[in-house]
Amino acid sequence: MSQKYALIGALTLALAAGASQADPVEDTLVVNGEIEMTTVAPAPEHLGGALDVVRSGWLYRGDETRDMQRDDFENPAMLYVEAAATAWSTPEGTAGKSCADCHGDPESMRGLRASVPKVNPNNGELWAMEQFVNGCRTERMGAEAWKWDSQDMRNMTALLSSVSRGLPVNVAIDGPAAPFWEQGKEIYYTRYGQLELACANCHEDNNGRYIRADHLSQGQTNGFPVYRLKQTNLVSLHNRFRGCIRDTRAEPFEIGSPEFVALELYVASRGQGLSIEGPSVRQ
Amino acid sequence: MNLTRRGALALGAGFAATVLLPATALHAAVDEALAKFTGGAAVGEGGITLSTPEIAENGNTVPVSVSAPGAVAIMLLAEGNPSPGVCTFNFGPLAASQSATTRIRLAGTQRVIAVAKMADGSFVQAANEVKVTIGGCGG
Amino acid sequence: MADNVKPRVRVPKSAKAGEAIVIKTLISHPMESGQRKDKQGNPIPRQIINRFTCEFEGEMVLDATLEPAVSTNPYVEFEAKVPASGTFKFTWYDDDGSVYETTEAITVS
Numbered sequence: 001m002s003q004k005y006a007l008i009g010a011l012t013l014a015l016a017a018g019a020s021q022a023d024p025v026e027d028t029l030v031v032n033g034e035i036e037m038t039t040v041a042p043a044p045e046h047l048g049g050a051l052d053v054v055r056s057g058w059l060y061r062g063d064e065t066r067d068m069q070r071d072d073f074e075n076p077a078m079l080y081v082e083a084a085a086t087a088w089s090t091p092e093g094t095a096g097k098s099c100a101d102c103h104g105d106p107e108s109m110r111g112l113r114a115s116v117p118k119v120n121p122n123n124g125e126l127w128a129m130e131q132f133v134n135g136c137r138t139e140r141m142g143a144e145a146w147k148w149d150s151q152d153m154r155n156m157t158a159l160l161s162s163v164s165r166g167l168p169v170n171v172a173i174d175g176p177a178a179p180f181w182e183q184g185k186e187i188y189y190t191r192y193g194q195l196e197l198a199c200a201n202c203h204e205d206n207n208g209r210y211i212r213a214d215h216l217s218q219g220q221t222n223g224f225p226v227y228r229l230k231q232t233n234l235v236s237l238h239n240r241f242r243g244c245i246r247d248t249r250a251e252p253f254e255i256g257s258p259e260f261v262a263l264e265l266y267v268a269s270r271g272q273g274l275s276i277e278g279p280s281v282r283q
Numbered sequence: 284m285n286l287t288r289r290g291a292l293a294l295g296a297g298f299a300a301t302v303l304l305p306a307t308a309l310h311a312a313v314d315e316a317l318a319k320f321t322g323g324a325a326v327g328e329g330g331i332t333l334s335t336p337e338i339a340e341n342g343n344t345v346p347v348s349v350s351a352p353g354a355v356a357i358m359l360l361a362e363g364n365p366s367p368g369v370c371t372f373n374f375g376p377l378a379a380s381q382s383a384t385t386r387i388r389l390a391g392t393q394r395v396i397a398v399a400k401m402a403d404g405s406f407v408q409a410a411n412e413v414k415v416t417i418g419g420c421g422g
Numbered sequence: 423m424a425d426n427v428k429p430r431v432r433v434p435k436s437a438k439a440g441e442a443i444v445i446k447t448l449i450s451h452p453m454e455s456g457q458r459k460d461k462q463g464n465p466i467p468r469q470i471i472n473r474f475t476c477e478f479e480g481e482m483v484l485d486a487t488l489e490p491a492v493s494t495n496p497y498v499e500f501e502a503k504v505p506a507s508g509t510f511k512f513t514w515y516d517d518d519g520s521v522y523e524t525t526e527a528i529t530v531s
Binding site for chain 2: 441442443455458477478481483484485486487488489490491492493494496497498499500501502503504513
């Protein structure tokens with residue numbers, strides 16, 4: 001028997017053995033005693049009943065990990081948010097401007113995180129937050145673009161997400177976004193890699209079960225960027241996408257690729273109504 | 284079920300090797316760290332509380348709290364780490380309690396040991412086993 | 423000096439004399455353990471915060487020795503009591519000789 005089938009067998013075993021033992025917890029998330037998070041919401045209609053409700057990944061984590069997200073002091077991601085707040089008001093580039101010169105406080109960006117990715121009306125492309133940040137840097141500031149997965153960019157997206165915390169995910173999937181959403185959906189249901197696994201096989205069919213010793217969540221995006229205890233740093237959504245696809249033993253799409261931005265839109269739309277939690281804390 | 288017999292045996296052998304290898308060397312290092320802290324004095328029990336998660340979701344960041352009313356210092360050891368030392372809290376006159384919380388690295392499932400040096404020069408310890416999850420997905 | 427090292431502390435603004443107050447501290451630091459190797463297989467040298475202290479007006483609250491088993495971005499939480507208004511001084515000592523400090527005032531009523 002080939003290694004491939006042995007691996008699939010091992011995975012099947014792990015998934016089956018853990019049935020019903022990795023259920024999400026019943027708990028309420030209020031951050032800093034004031035930001036009330038919606039961690040369970042009715043599944044959006046476009047899922048056609050594939051899930052009854054959508055759940056934040058927070059509910060799939062252990063007590064200690066959940067607690068770290070309840071208070072910004074306990075959440076190590078806030079170190080990076082603070083670093084980005086400094087960058088926000090630091091002039092850079094040939095125009096001698098900072099983010100603050102055009103936008104004022106970071107709080108003025110409240111709402112953006114909940115609505116991306118979205119179609120940029122200027123060029124018709126689907127843009128993630130990272131592209132809007134770099135658009136400002138290169139066009140308005142005369143600064144160099146940050147790499148998608150650089151520390152600077154992850155810090156900034158964490159800051160921009162933090163000011164939208166508590167708002168429901170609300171991405172447009174119709175009109176000019178429709179073809180991108182369809183592309184993302186196609187990717188979500190396509191089996192990749194030697195293990196022949198689609199996103200849906202784990203996160204739709206088997207969420208609430210174990211994969212090896214780990215709880216499988218619905219793979220929602222509302223907590224990104226996340227502070228992962230494993231990396232002890234911020235992890236971007238595309239980095240997580242890449243990790244998942246790599247684990248299927250496939251060649252992943254590039255971080256920042258149009259395919260991943262389309263997938264980002266589709267997966268975000270599966271969590272419509274969940275509160276933006278990013279930067280959250282995950283294992 | 285598609286797992287081959289050979290695959291299952293290989294898995295089992297690898298697991299046994301991981302578990303059995305380090306035990307002796309590690310205990311020597313733990314004994315050494317203990318002796319350095321206690322000067323060889325006997326270590327009792329009671330009067331010290333060690334709080335650890337039963338299961339740590341990731342060994343890179345494991346929250347640990349320790350409390351020993353009346354202690355002047357508390358040392359934490361992780362028995363199964365490459366080097367068992369974790370940290371030592373020395374409490375000054377303005378400490379309101381002899382307790383502290385921190386986040387530590389655990390190389391795998393193992394015992395975490397807390398030893399307190401009390402004001403009268405005696406020592407007490409507490410130990411908890413912490414299971415460390417090996418995640419399903421690396422990322 | 424490690425890059426972008428930034429201490430954070432949380433101390434209540436005010437307290438009663440002798441009351442137990444909770445102090446939380448966090449500093450951004452990689453706590454490079456010395457156990458890891460880089461992509462070429464060379465050991466990455468150890469660089470950690472090896473000591474953390476909290477003093478109040480020259481008197482010690484906590485003096486902690488840290489080993490490589492303390493996580494990245496070291497977090498230490500403890501309790502203090504203070505007799506009068508004054509200033510806490512927090513100090514982190516890096517393996518490379520760098521010292522990071524921050525202070526926080528408290529009003530005692």
